[in-house]
Amino acid sequence: MATIRQQVLTLYLSTSALDSRVLGWSMYDGTGNQAHTTGDSDTPPYETGLDALRDGWRLLQLPVLIPPYPGEEYSTSFMKYGFVFEKLEDTGA
Amino acid sequence: MIDKQHLLNSQQMAEFVARGFLRFDELVPAEINEAVMRDIDRQAIKGAPAGTPLSQCYAGTALRHMLDLPEVQGLIQSLVGEDPLFDHDAIHVREPNEGKAQGLHADSIIDLRTHFDIQLMYFPHDVPLEMGGTLLLPGSHFRRVNEMDVAAYQNMRGQIAMVCKAGTLLALHHGIWHCGRQNKTDRRRYMFKLRLNPAVRQLRLWNTQDLEPGYQSQREIYTRNARDGGVQDILSRREPWFEAASGRLEIVNRIKLWRFLTGDNEFDVHYWLGRLENKPA
Numbered sequence: 001m002a003t004i005r006q007q008v009l010t011l012y013l014s015t016s017a018l019d020s021r022v023l024g025w026s027m028y029d030g031t032g033n034q035a036h037t038t039g040d041s042d043t044p045p046y047e048t049g050l051d052a053l054r055d056g057w058r059l060l061q062l063p064v065l066i067p068p069y070p071g072e073e074y075s076t077s078f079m080k081y082g083f084v085f086e087k088l089e090d091t092g093a
Numbered sequence: 094m095i096d097k098q099h100l101l102n103s104q105q106m107a108e109f110v111a112r113g114f115l116r117f118d119e120l121v122p123a124e125i126n127e128a129v130m131r132d133i134d135r136q137a138i139k140g141a142p143a144g145t146p147l148s149q150c151y152a153g154t155a156l157r158h159m160l161d162l163p164e165v166q167g168l169i170q171s172l173v174g175e176d177p178l179f180d181h182d183a184i185h186v187r188e189p190n191e192g193k194a195q196g197l198h199a200d201s202i203i204d205l206r207t208h209f210d211i212q213l214m215y216f217p218h219d220v221p222l223e224m225g226g227t228l229l230l231p232g233s234h235f236r237r238v239n240e241m242d243v244a245a246y247q248n249m250r251g252q253i254a255m256v257c258k259a260g261t262l263l264a265l266h267h268g269i270w271h272c273g274r275q276n277k278t279d280r281r282r283y284m285f286k287l288r289l290n291p292a293v294r295q296l297r298l299w300n301t302q303d304l305e306p307g308y309q310s311q312r313e314i315y316t317r318n319a320r321d322g323g324v325q326d327i328l329s330r331r332e333p334w335f336e337a338a339s340g341r342l343e344i345v346n347r348i349k350l351w352r353f354l355t356g357d358n359e360f361d362v363h364y365w366l367g368r369l370e371n372k373p374a
Binding site for chain 1: 192193194195196197225228235236237238242243244245246247248249250252254272274275333334335336337338339342343345346
């Protein structure tokens with residue numbers, strides 16, 4: 001039975017640049033070793049997205065840049081720059 | 094009519110416009126907090142049909158005593174008028190030793206109004222950090238999202254966990270992102286929430302006597318000496334989680350709400366709207 005499990009980290013950055021500052025973060029741990037939930041930390045795991053790469057996280061998804069919809073140029077909604085990373089952990093023993 | 098001394102001042106209103114909430118620590122006296130806790134335990138708190146004038150709600154109860162405090166009347170009147178409409182109430186409970194927190198969300202559904210409802214959050218007992226406290230994200234109230242759409246965001250810079258003493262009140266703009274944090278104690282946590290709708294146009298309802306002539310005058314842009322605690326200063330402060338570009342739009346959102354609340358359609362901050370409105374014929 002496969003013992004590889006995925007950890008997923010999403011970093012919400014200040015701009016579309018991967019080396020910009022982390023503003024928000026979420027993590028889900030498929031190994032079951034850590035349980036993350038809303039409001040469990042005031043300190044981001046990395047200062048920038050690039051720092052996560054340097055620590056071994058693999059980039060899975062970049063935010064797509066979409067022009068504002070006509071009439072919605074000044075409205076704000078979701079965080080625009082969510083970068084998704086993964087690590088694969090072998091839980092086998 | 095409440096005495097003007099109990100109304101909010103312009104700095105407080107600017108804080109509300111900028112950050113979407115005002116916090117009043119230990120505002121409610123202990124005897125009312127204890128009476129409300131007894132009513133919660135007895136399941137004796139009864140709301141009213143949506144749209145009922147608030148003055149007709151909770152007659153003879155400890156909650157009525159809380160709402161009748163001059164400071165509470167003053168903040169309600171400043172934000173949504175003297176006798177707003179009861180929307181709904183809820184006793185929010187976080188059970189002991191929960192496995193996880195509630196997901197981040199904005200209440201109700203996506204709401205495009207400039208008019209706003211307020212939600213009073215009343216903490217009738219002490220809330221230490223390990224008990225969680227409501228989490229709120231300052232400055233999130235203008236973001237157009239639909240309820241739990243934002244539950245994927247676990248943590249944001251600048252988020253506030255409501256750690257407070259009994260009798261603390263929050264007054265929230267309806268759009269604020271928030272959630273119930275995980276309760277890691279062996280005690281239940283309670284928070285009483287009351288949503289109120291304005292019944293009058295929200296125009297200069299607070300004590301505006303402190304708005305000095307010229308407070309709204311355009312200032313030089315990019316000066317570092319503008320941190321004077323005035324309305325323009327408060328409305329220009331970025332939250333730690335604002336993106337570089339969208340953070341500018343949030344200031345525009347604040348300008349628009351301040352214009353709505355004051356009736357001053359030329360008010361500006363850092364020339365963000367004045368520049369766009371300059372269209373010589």
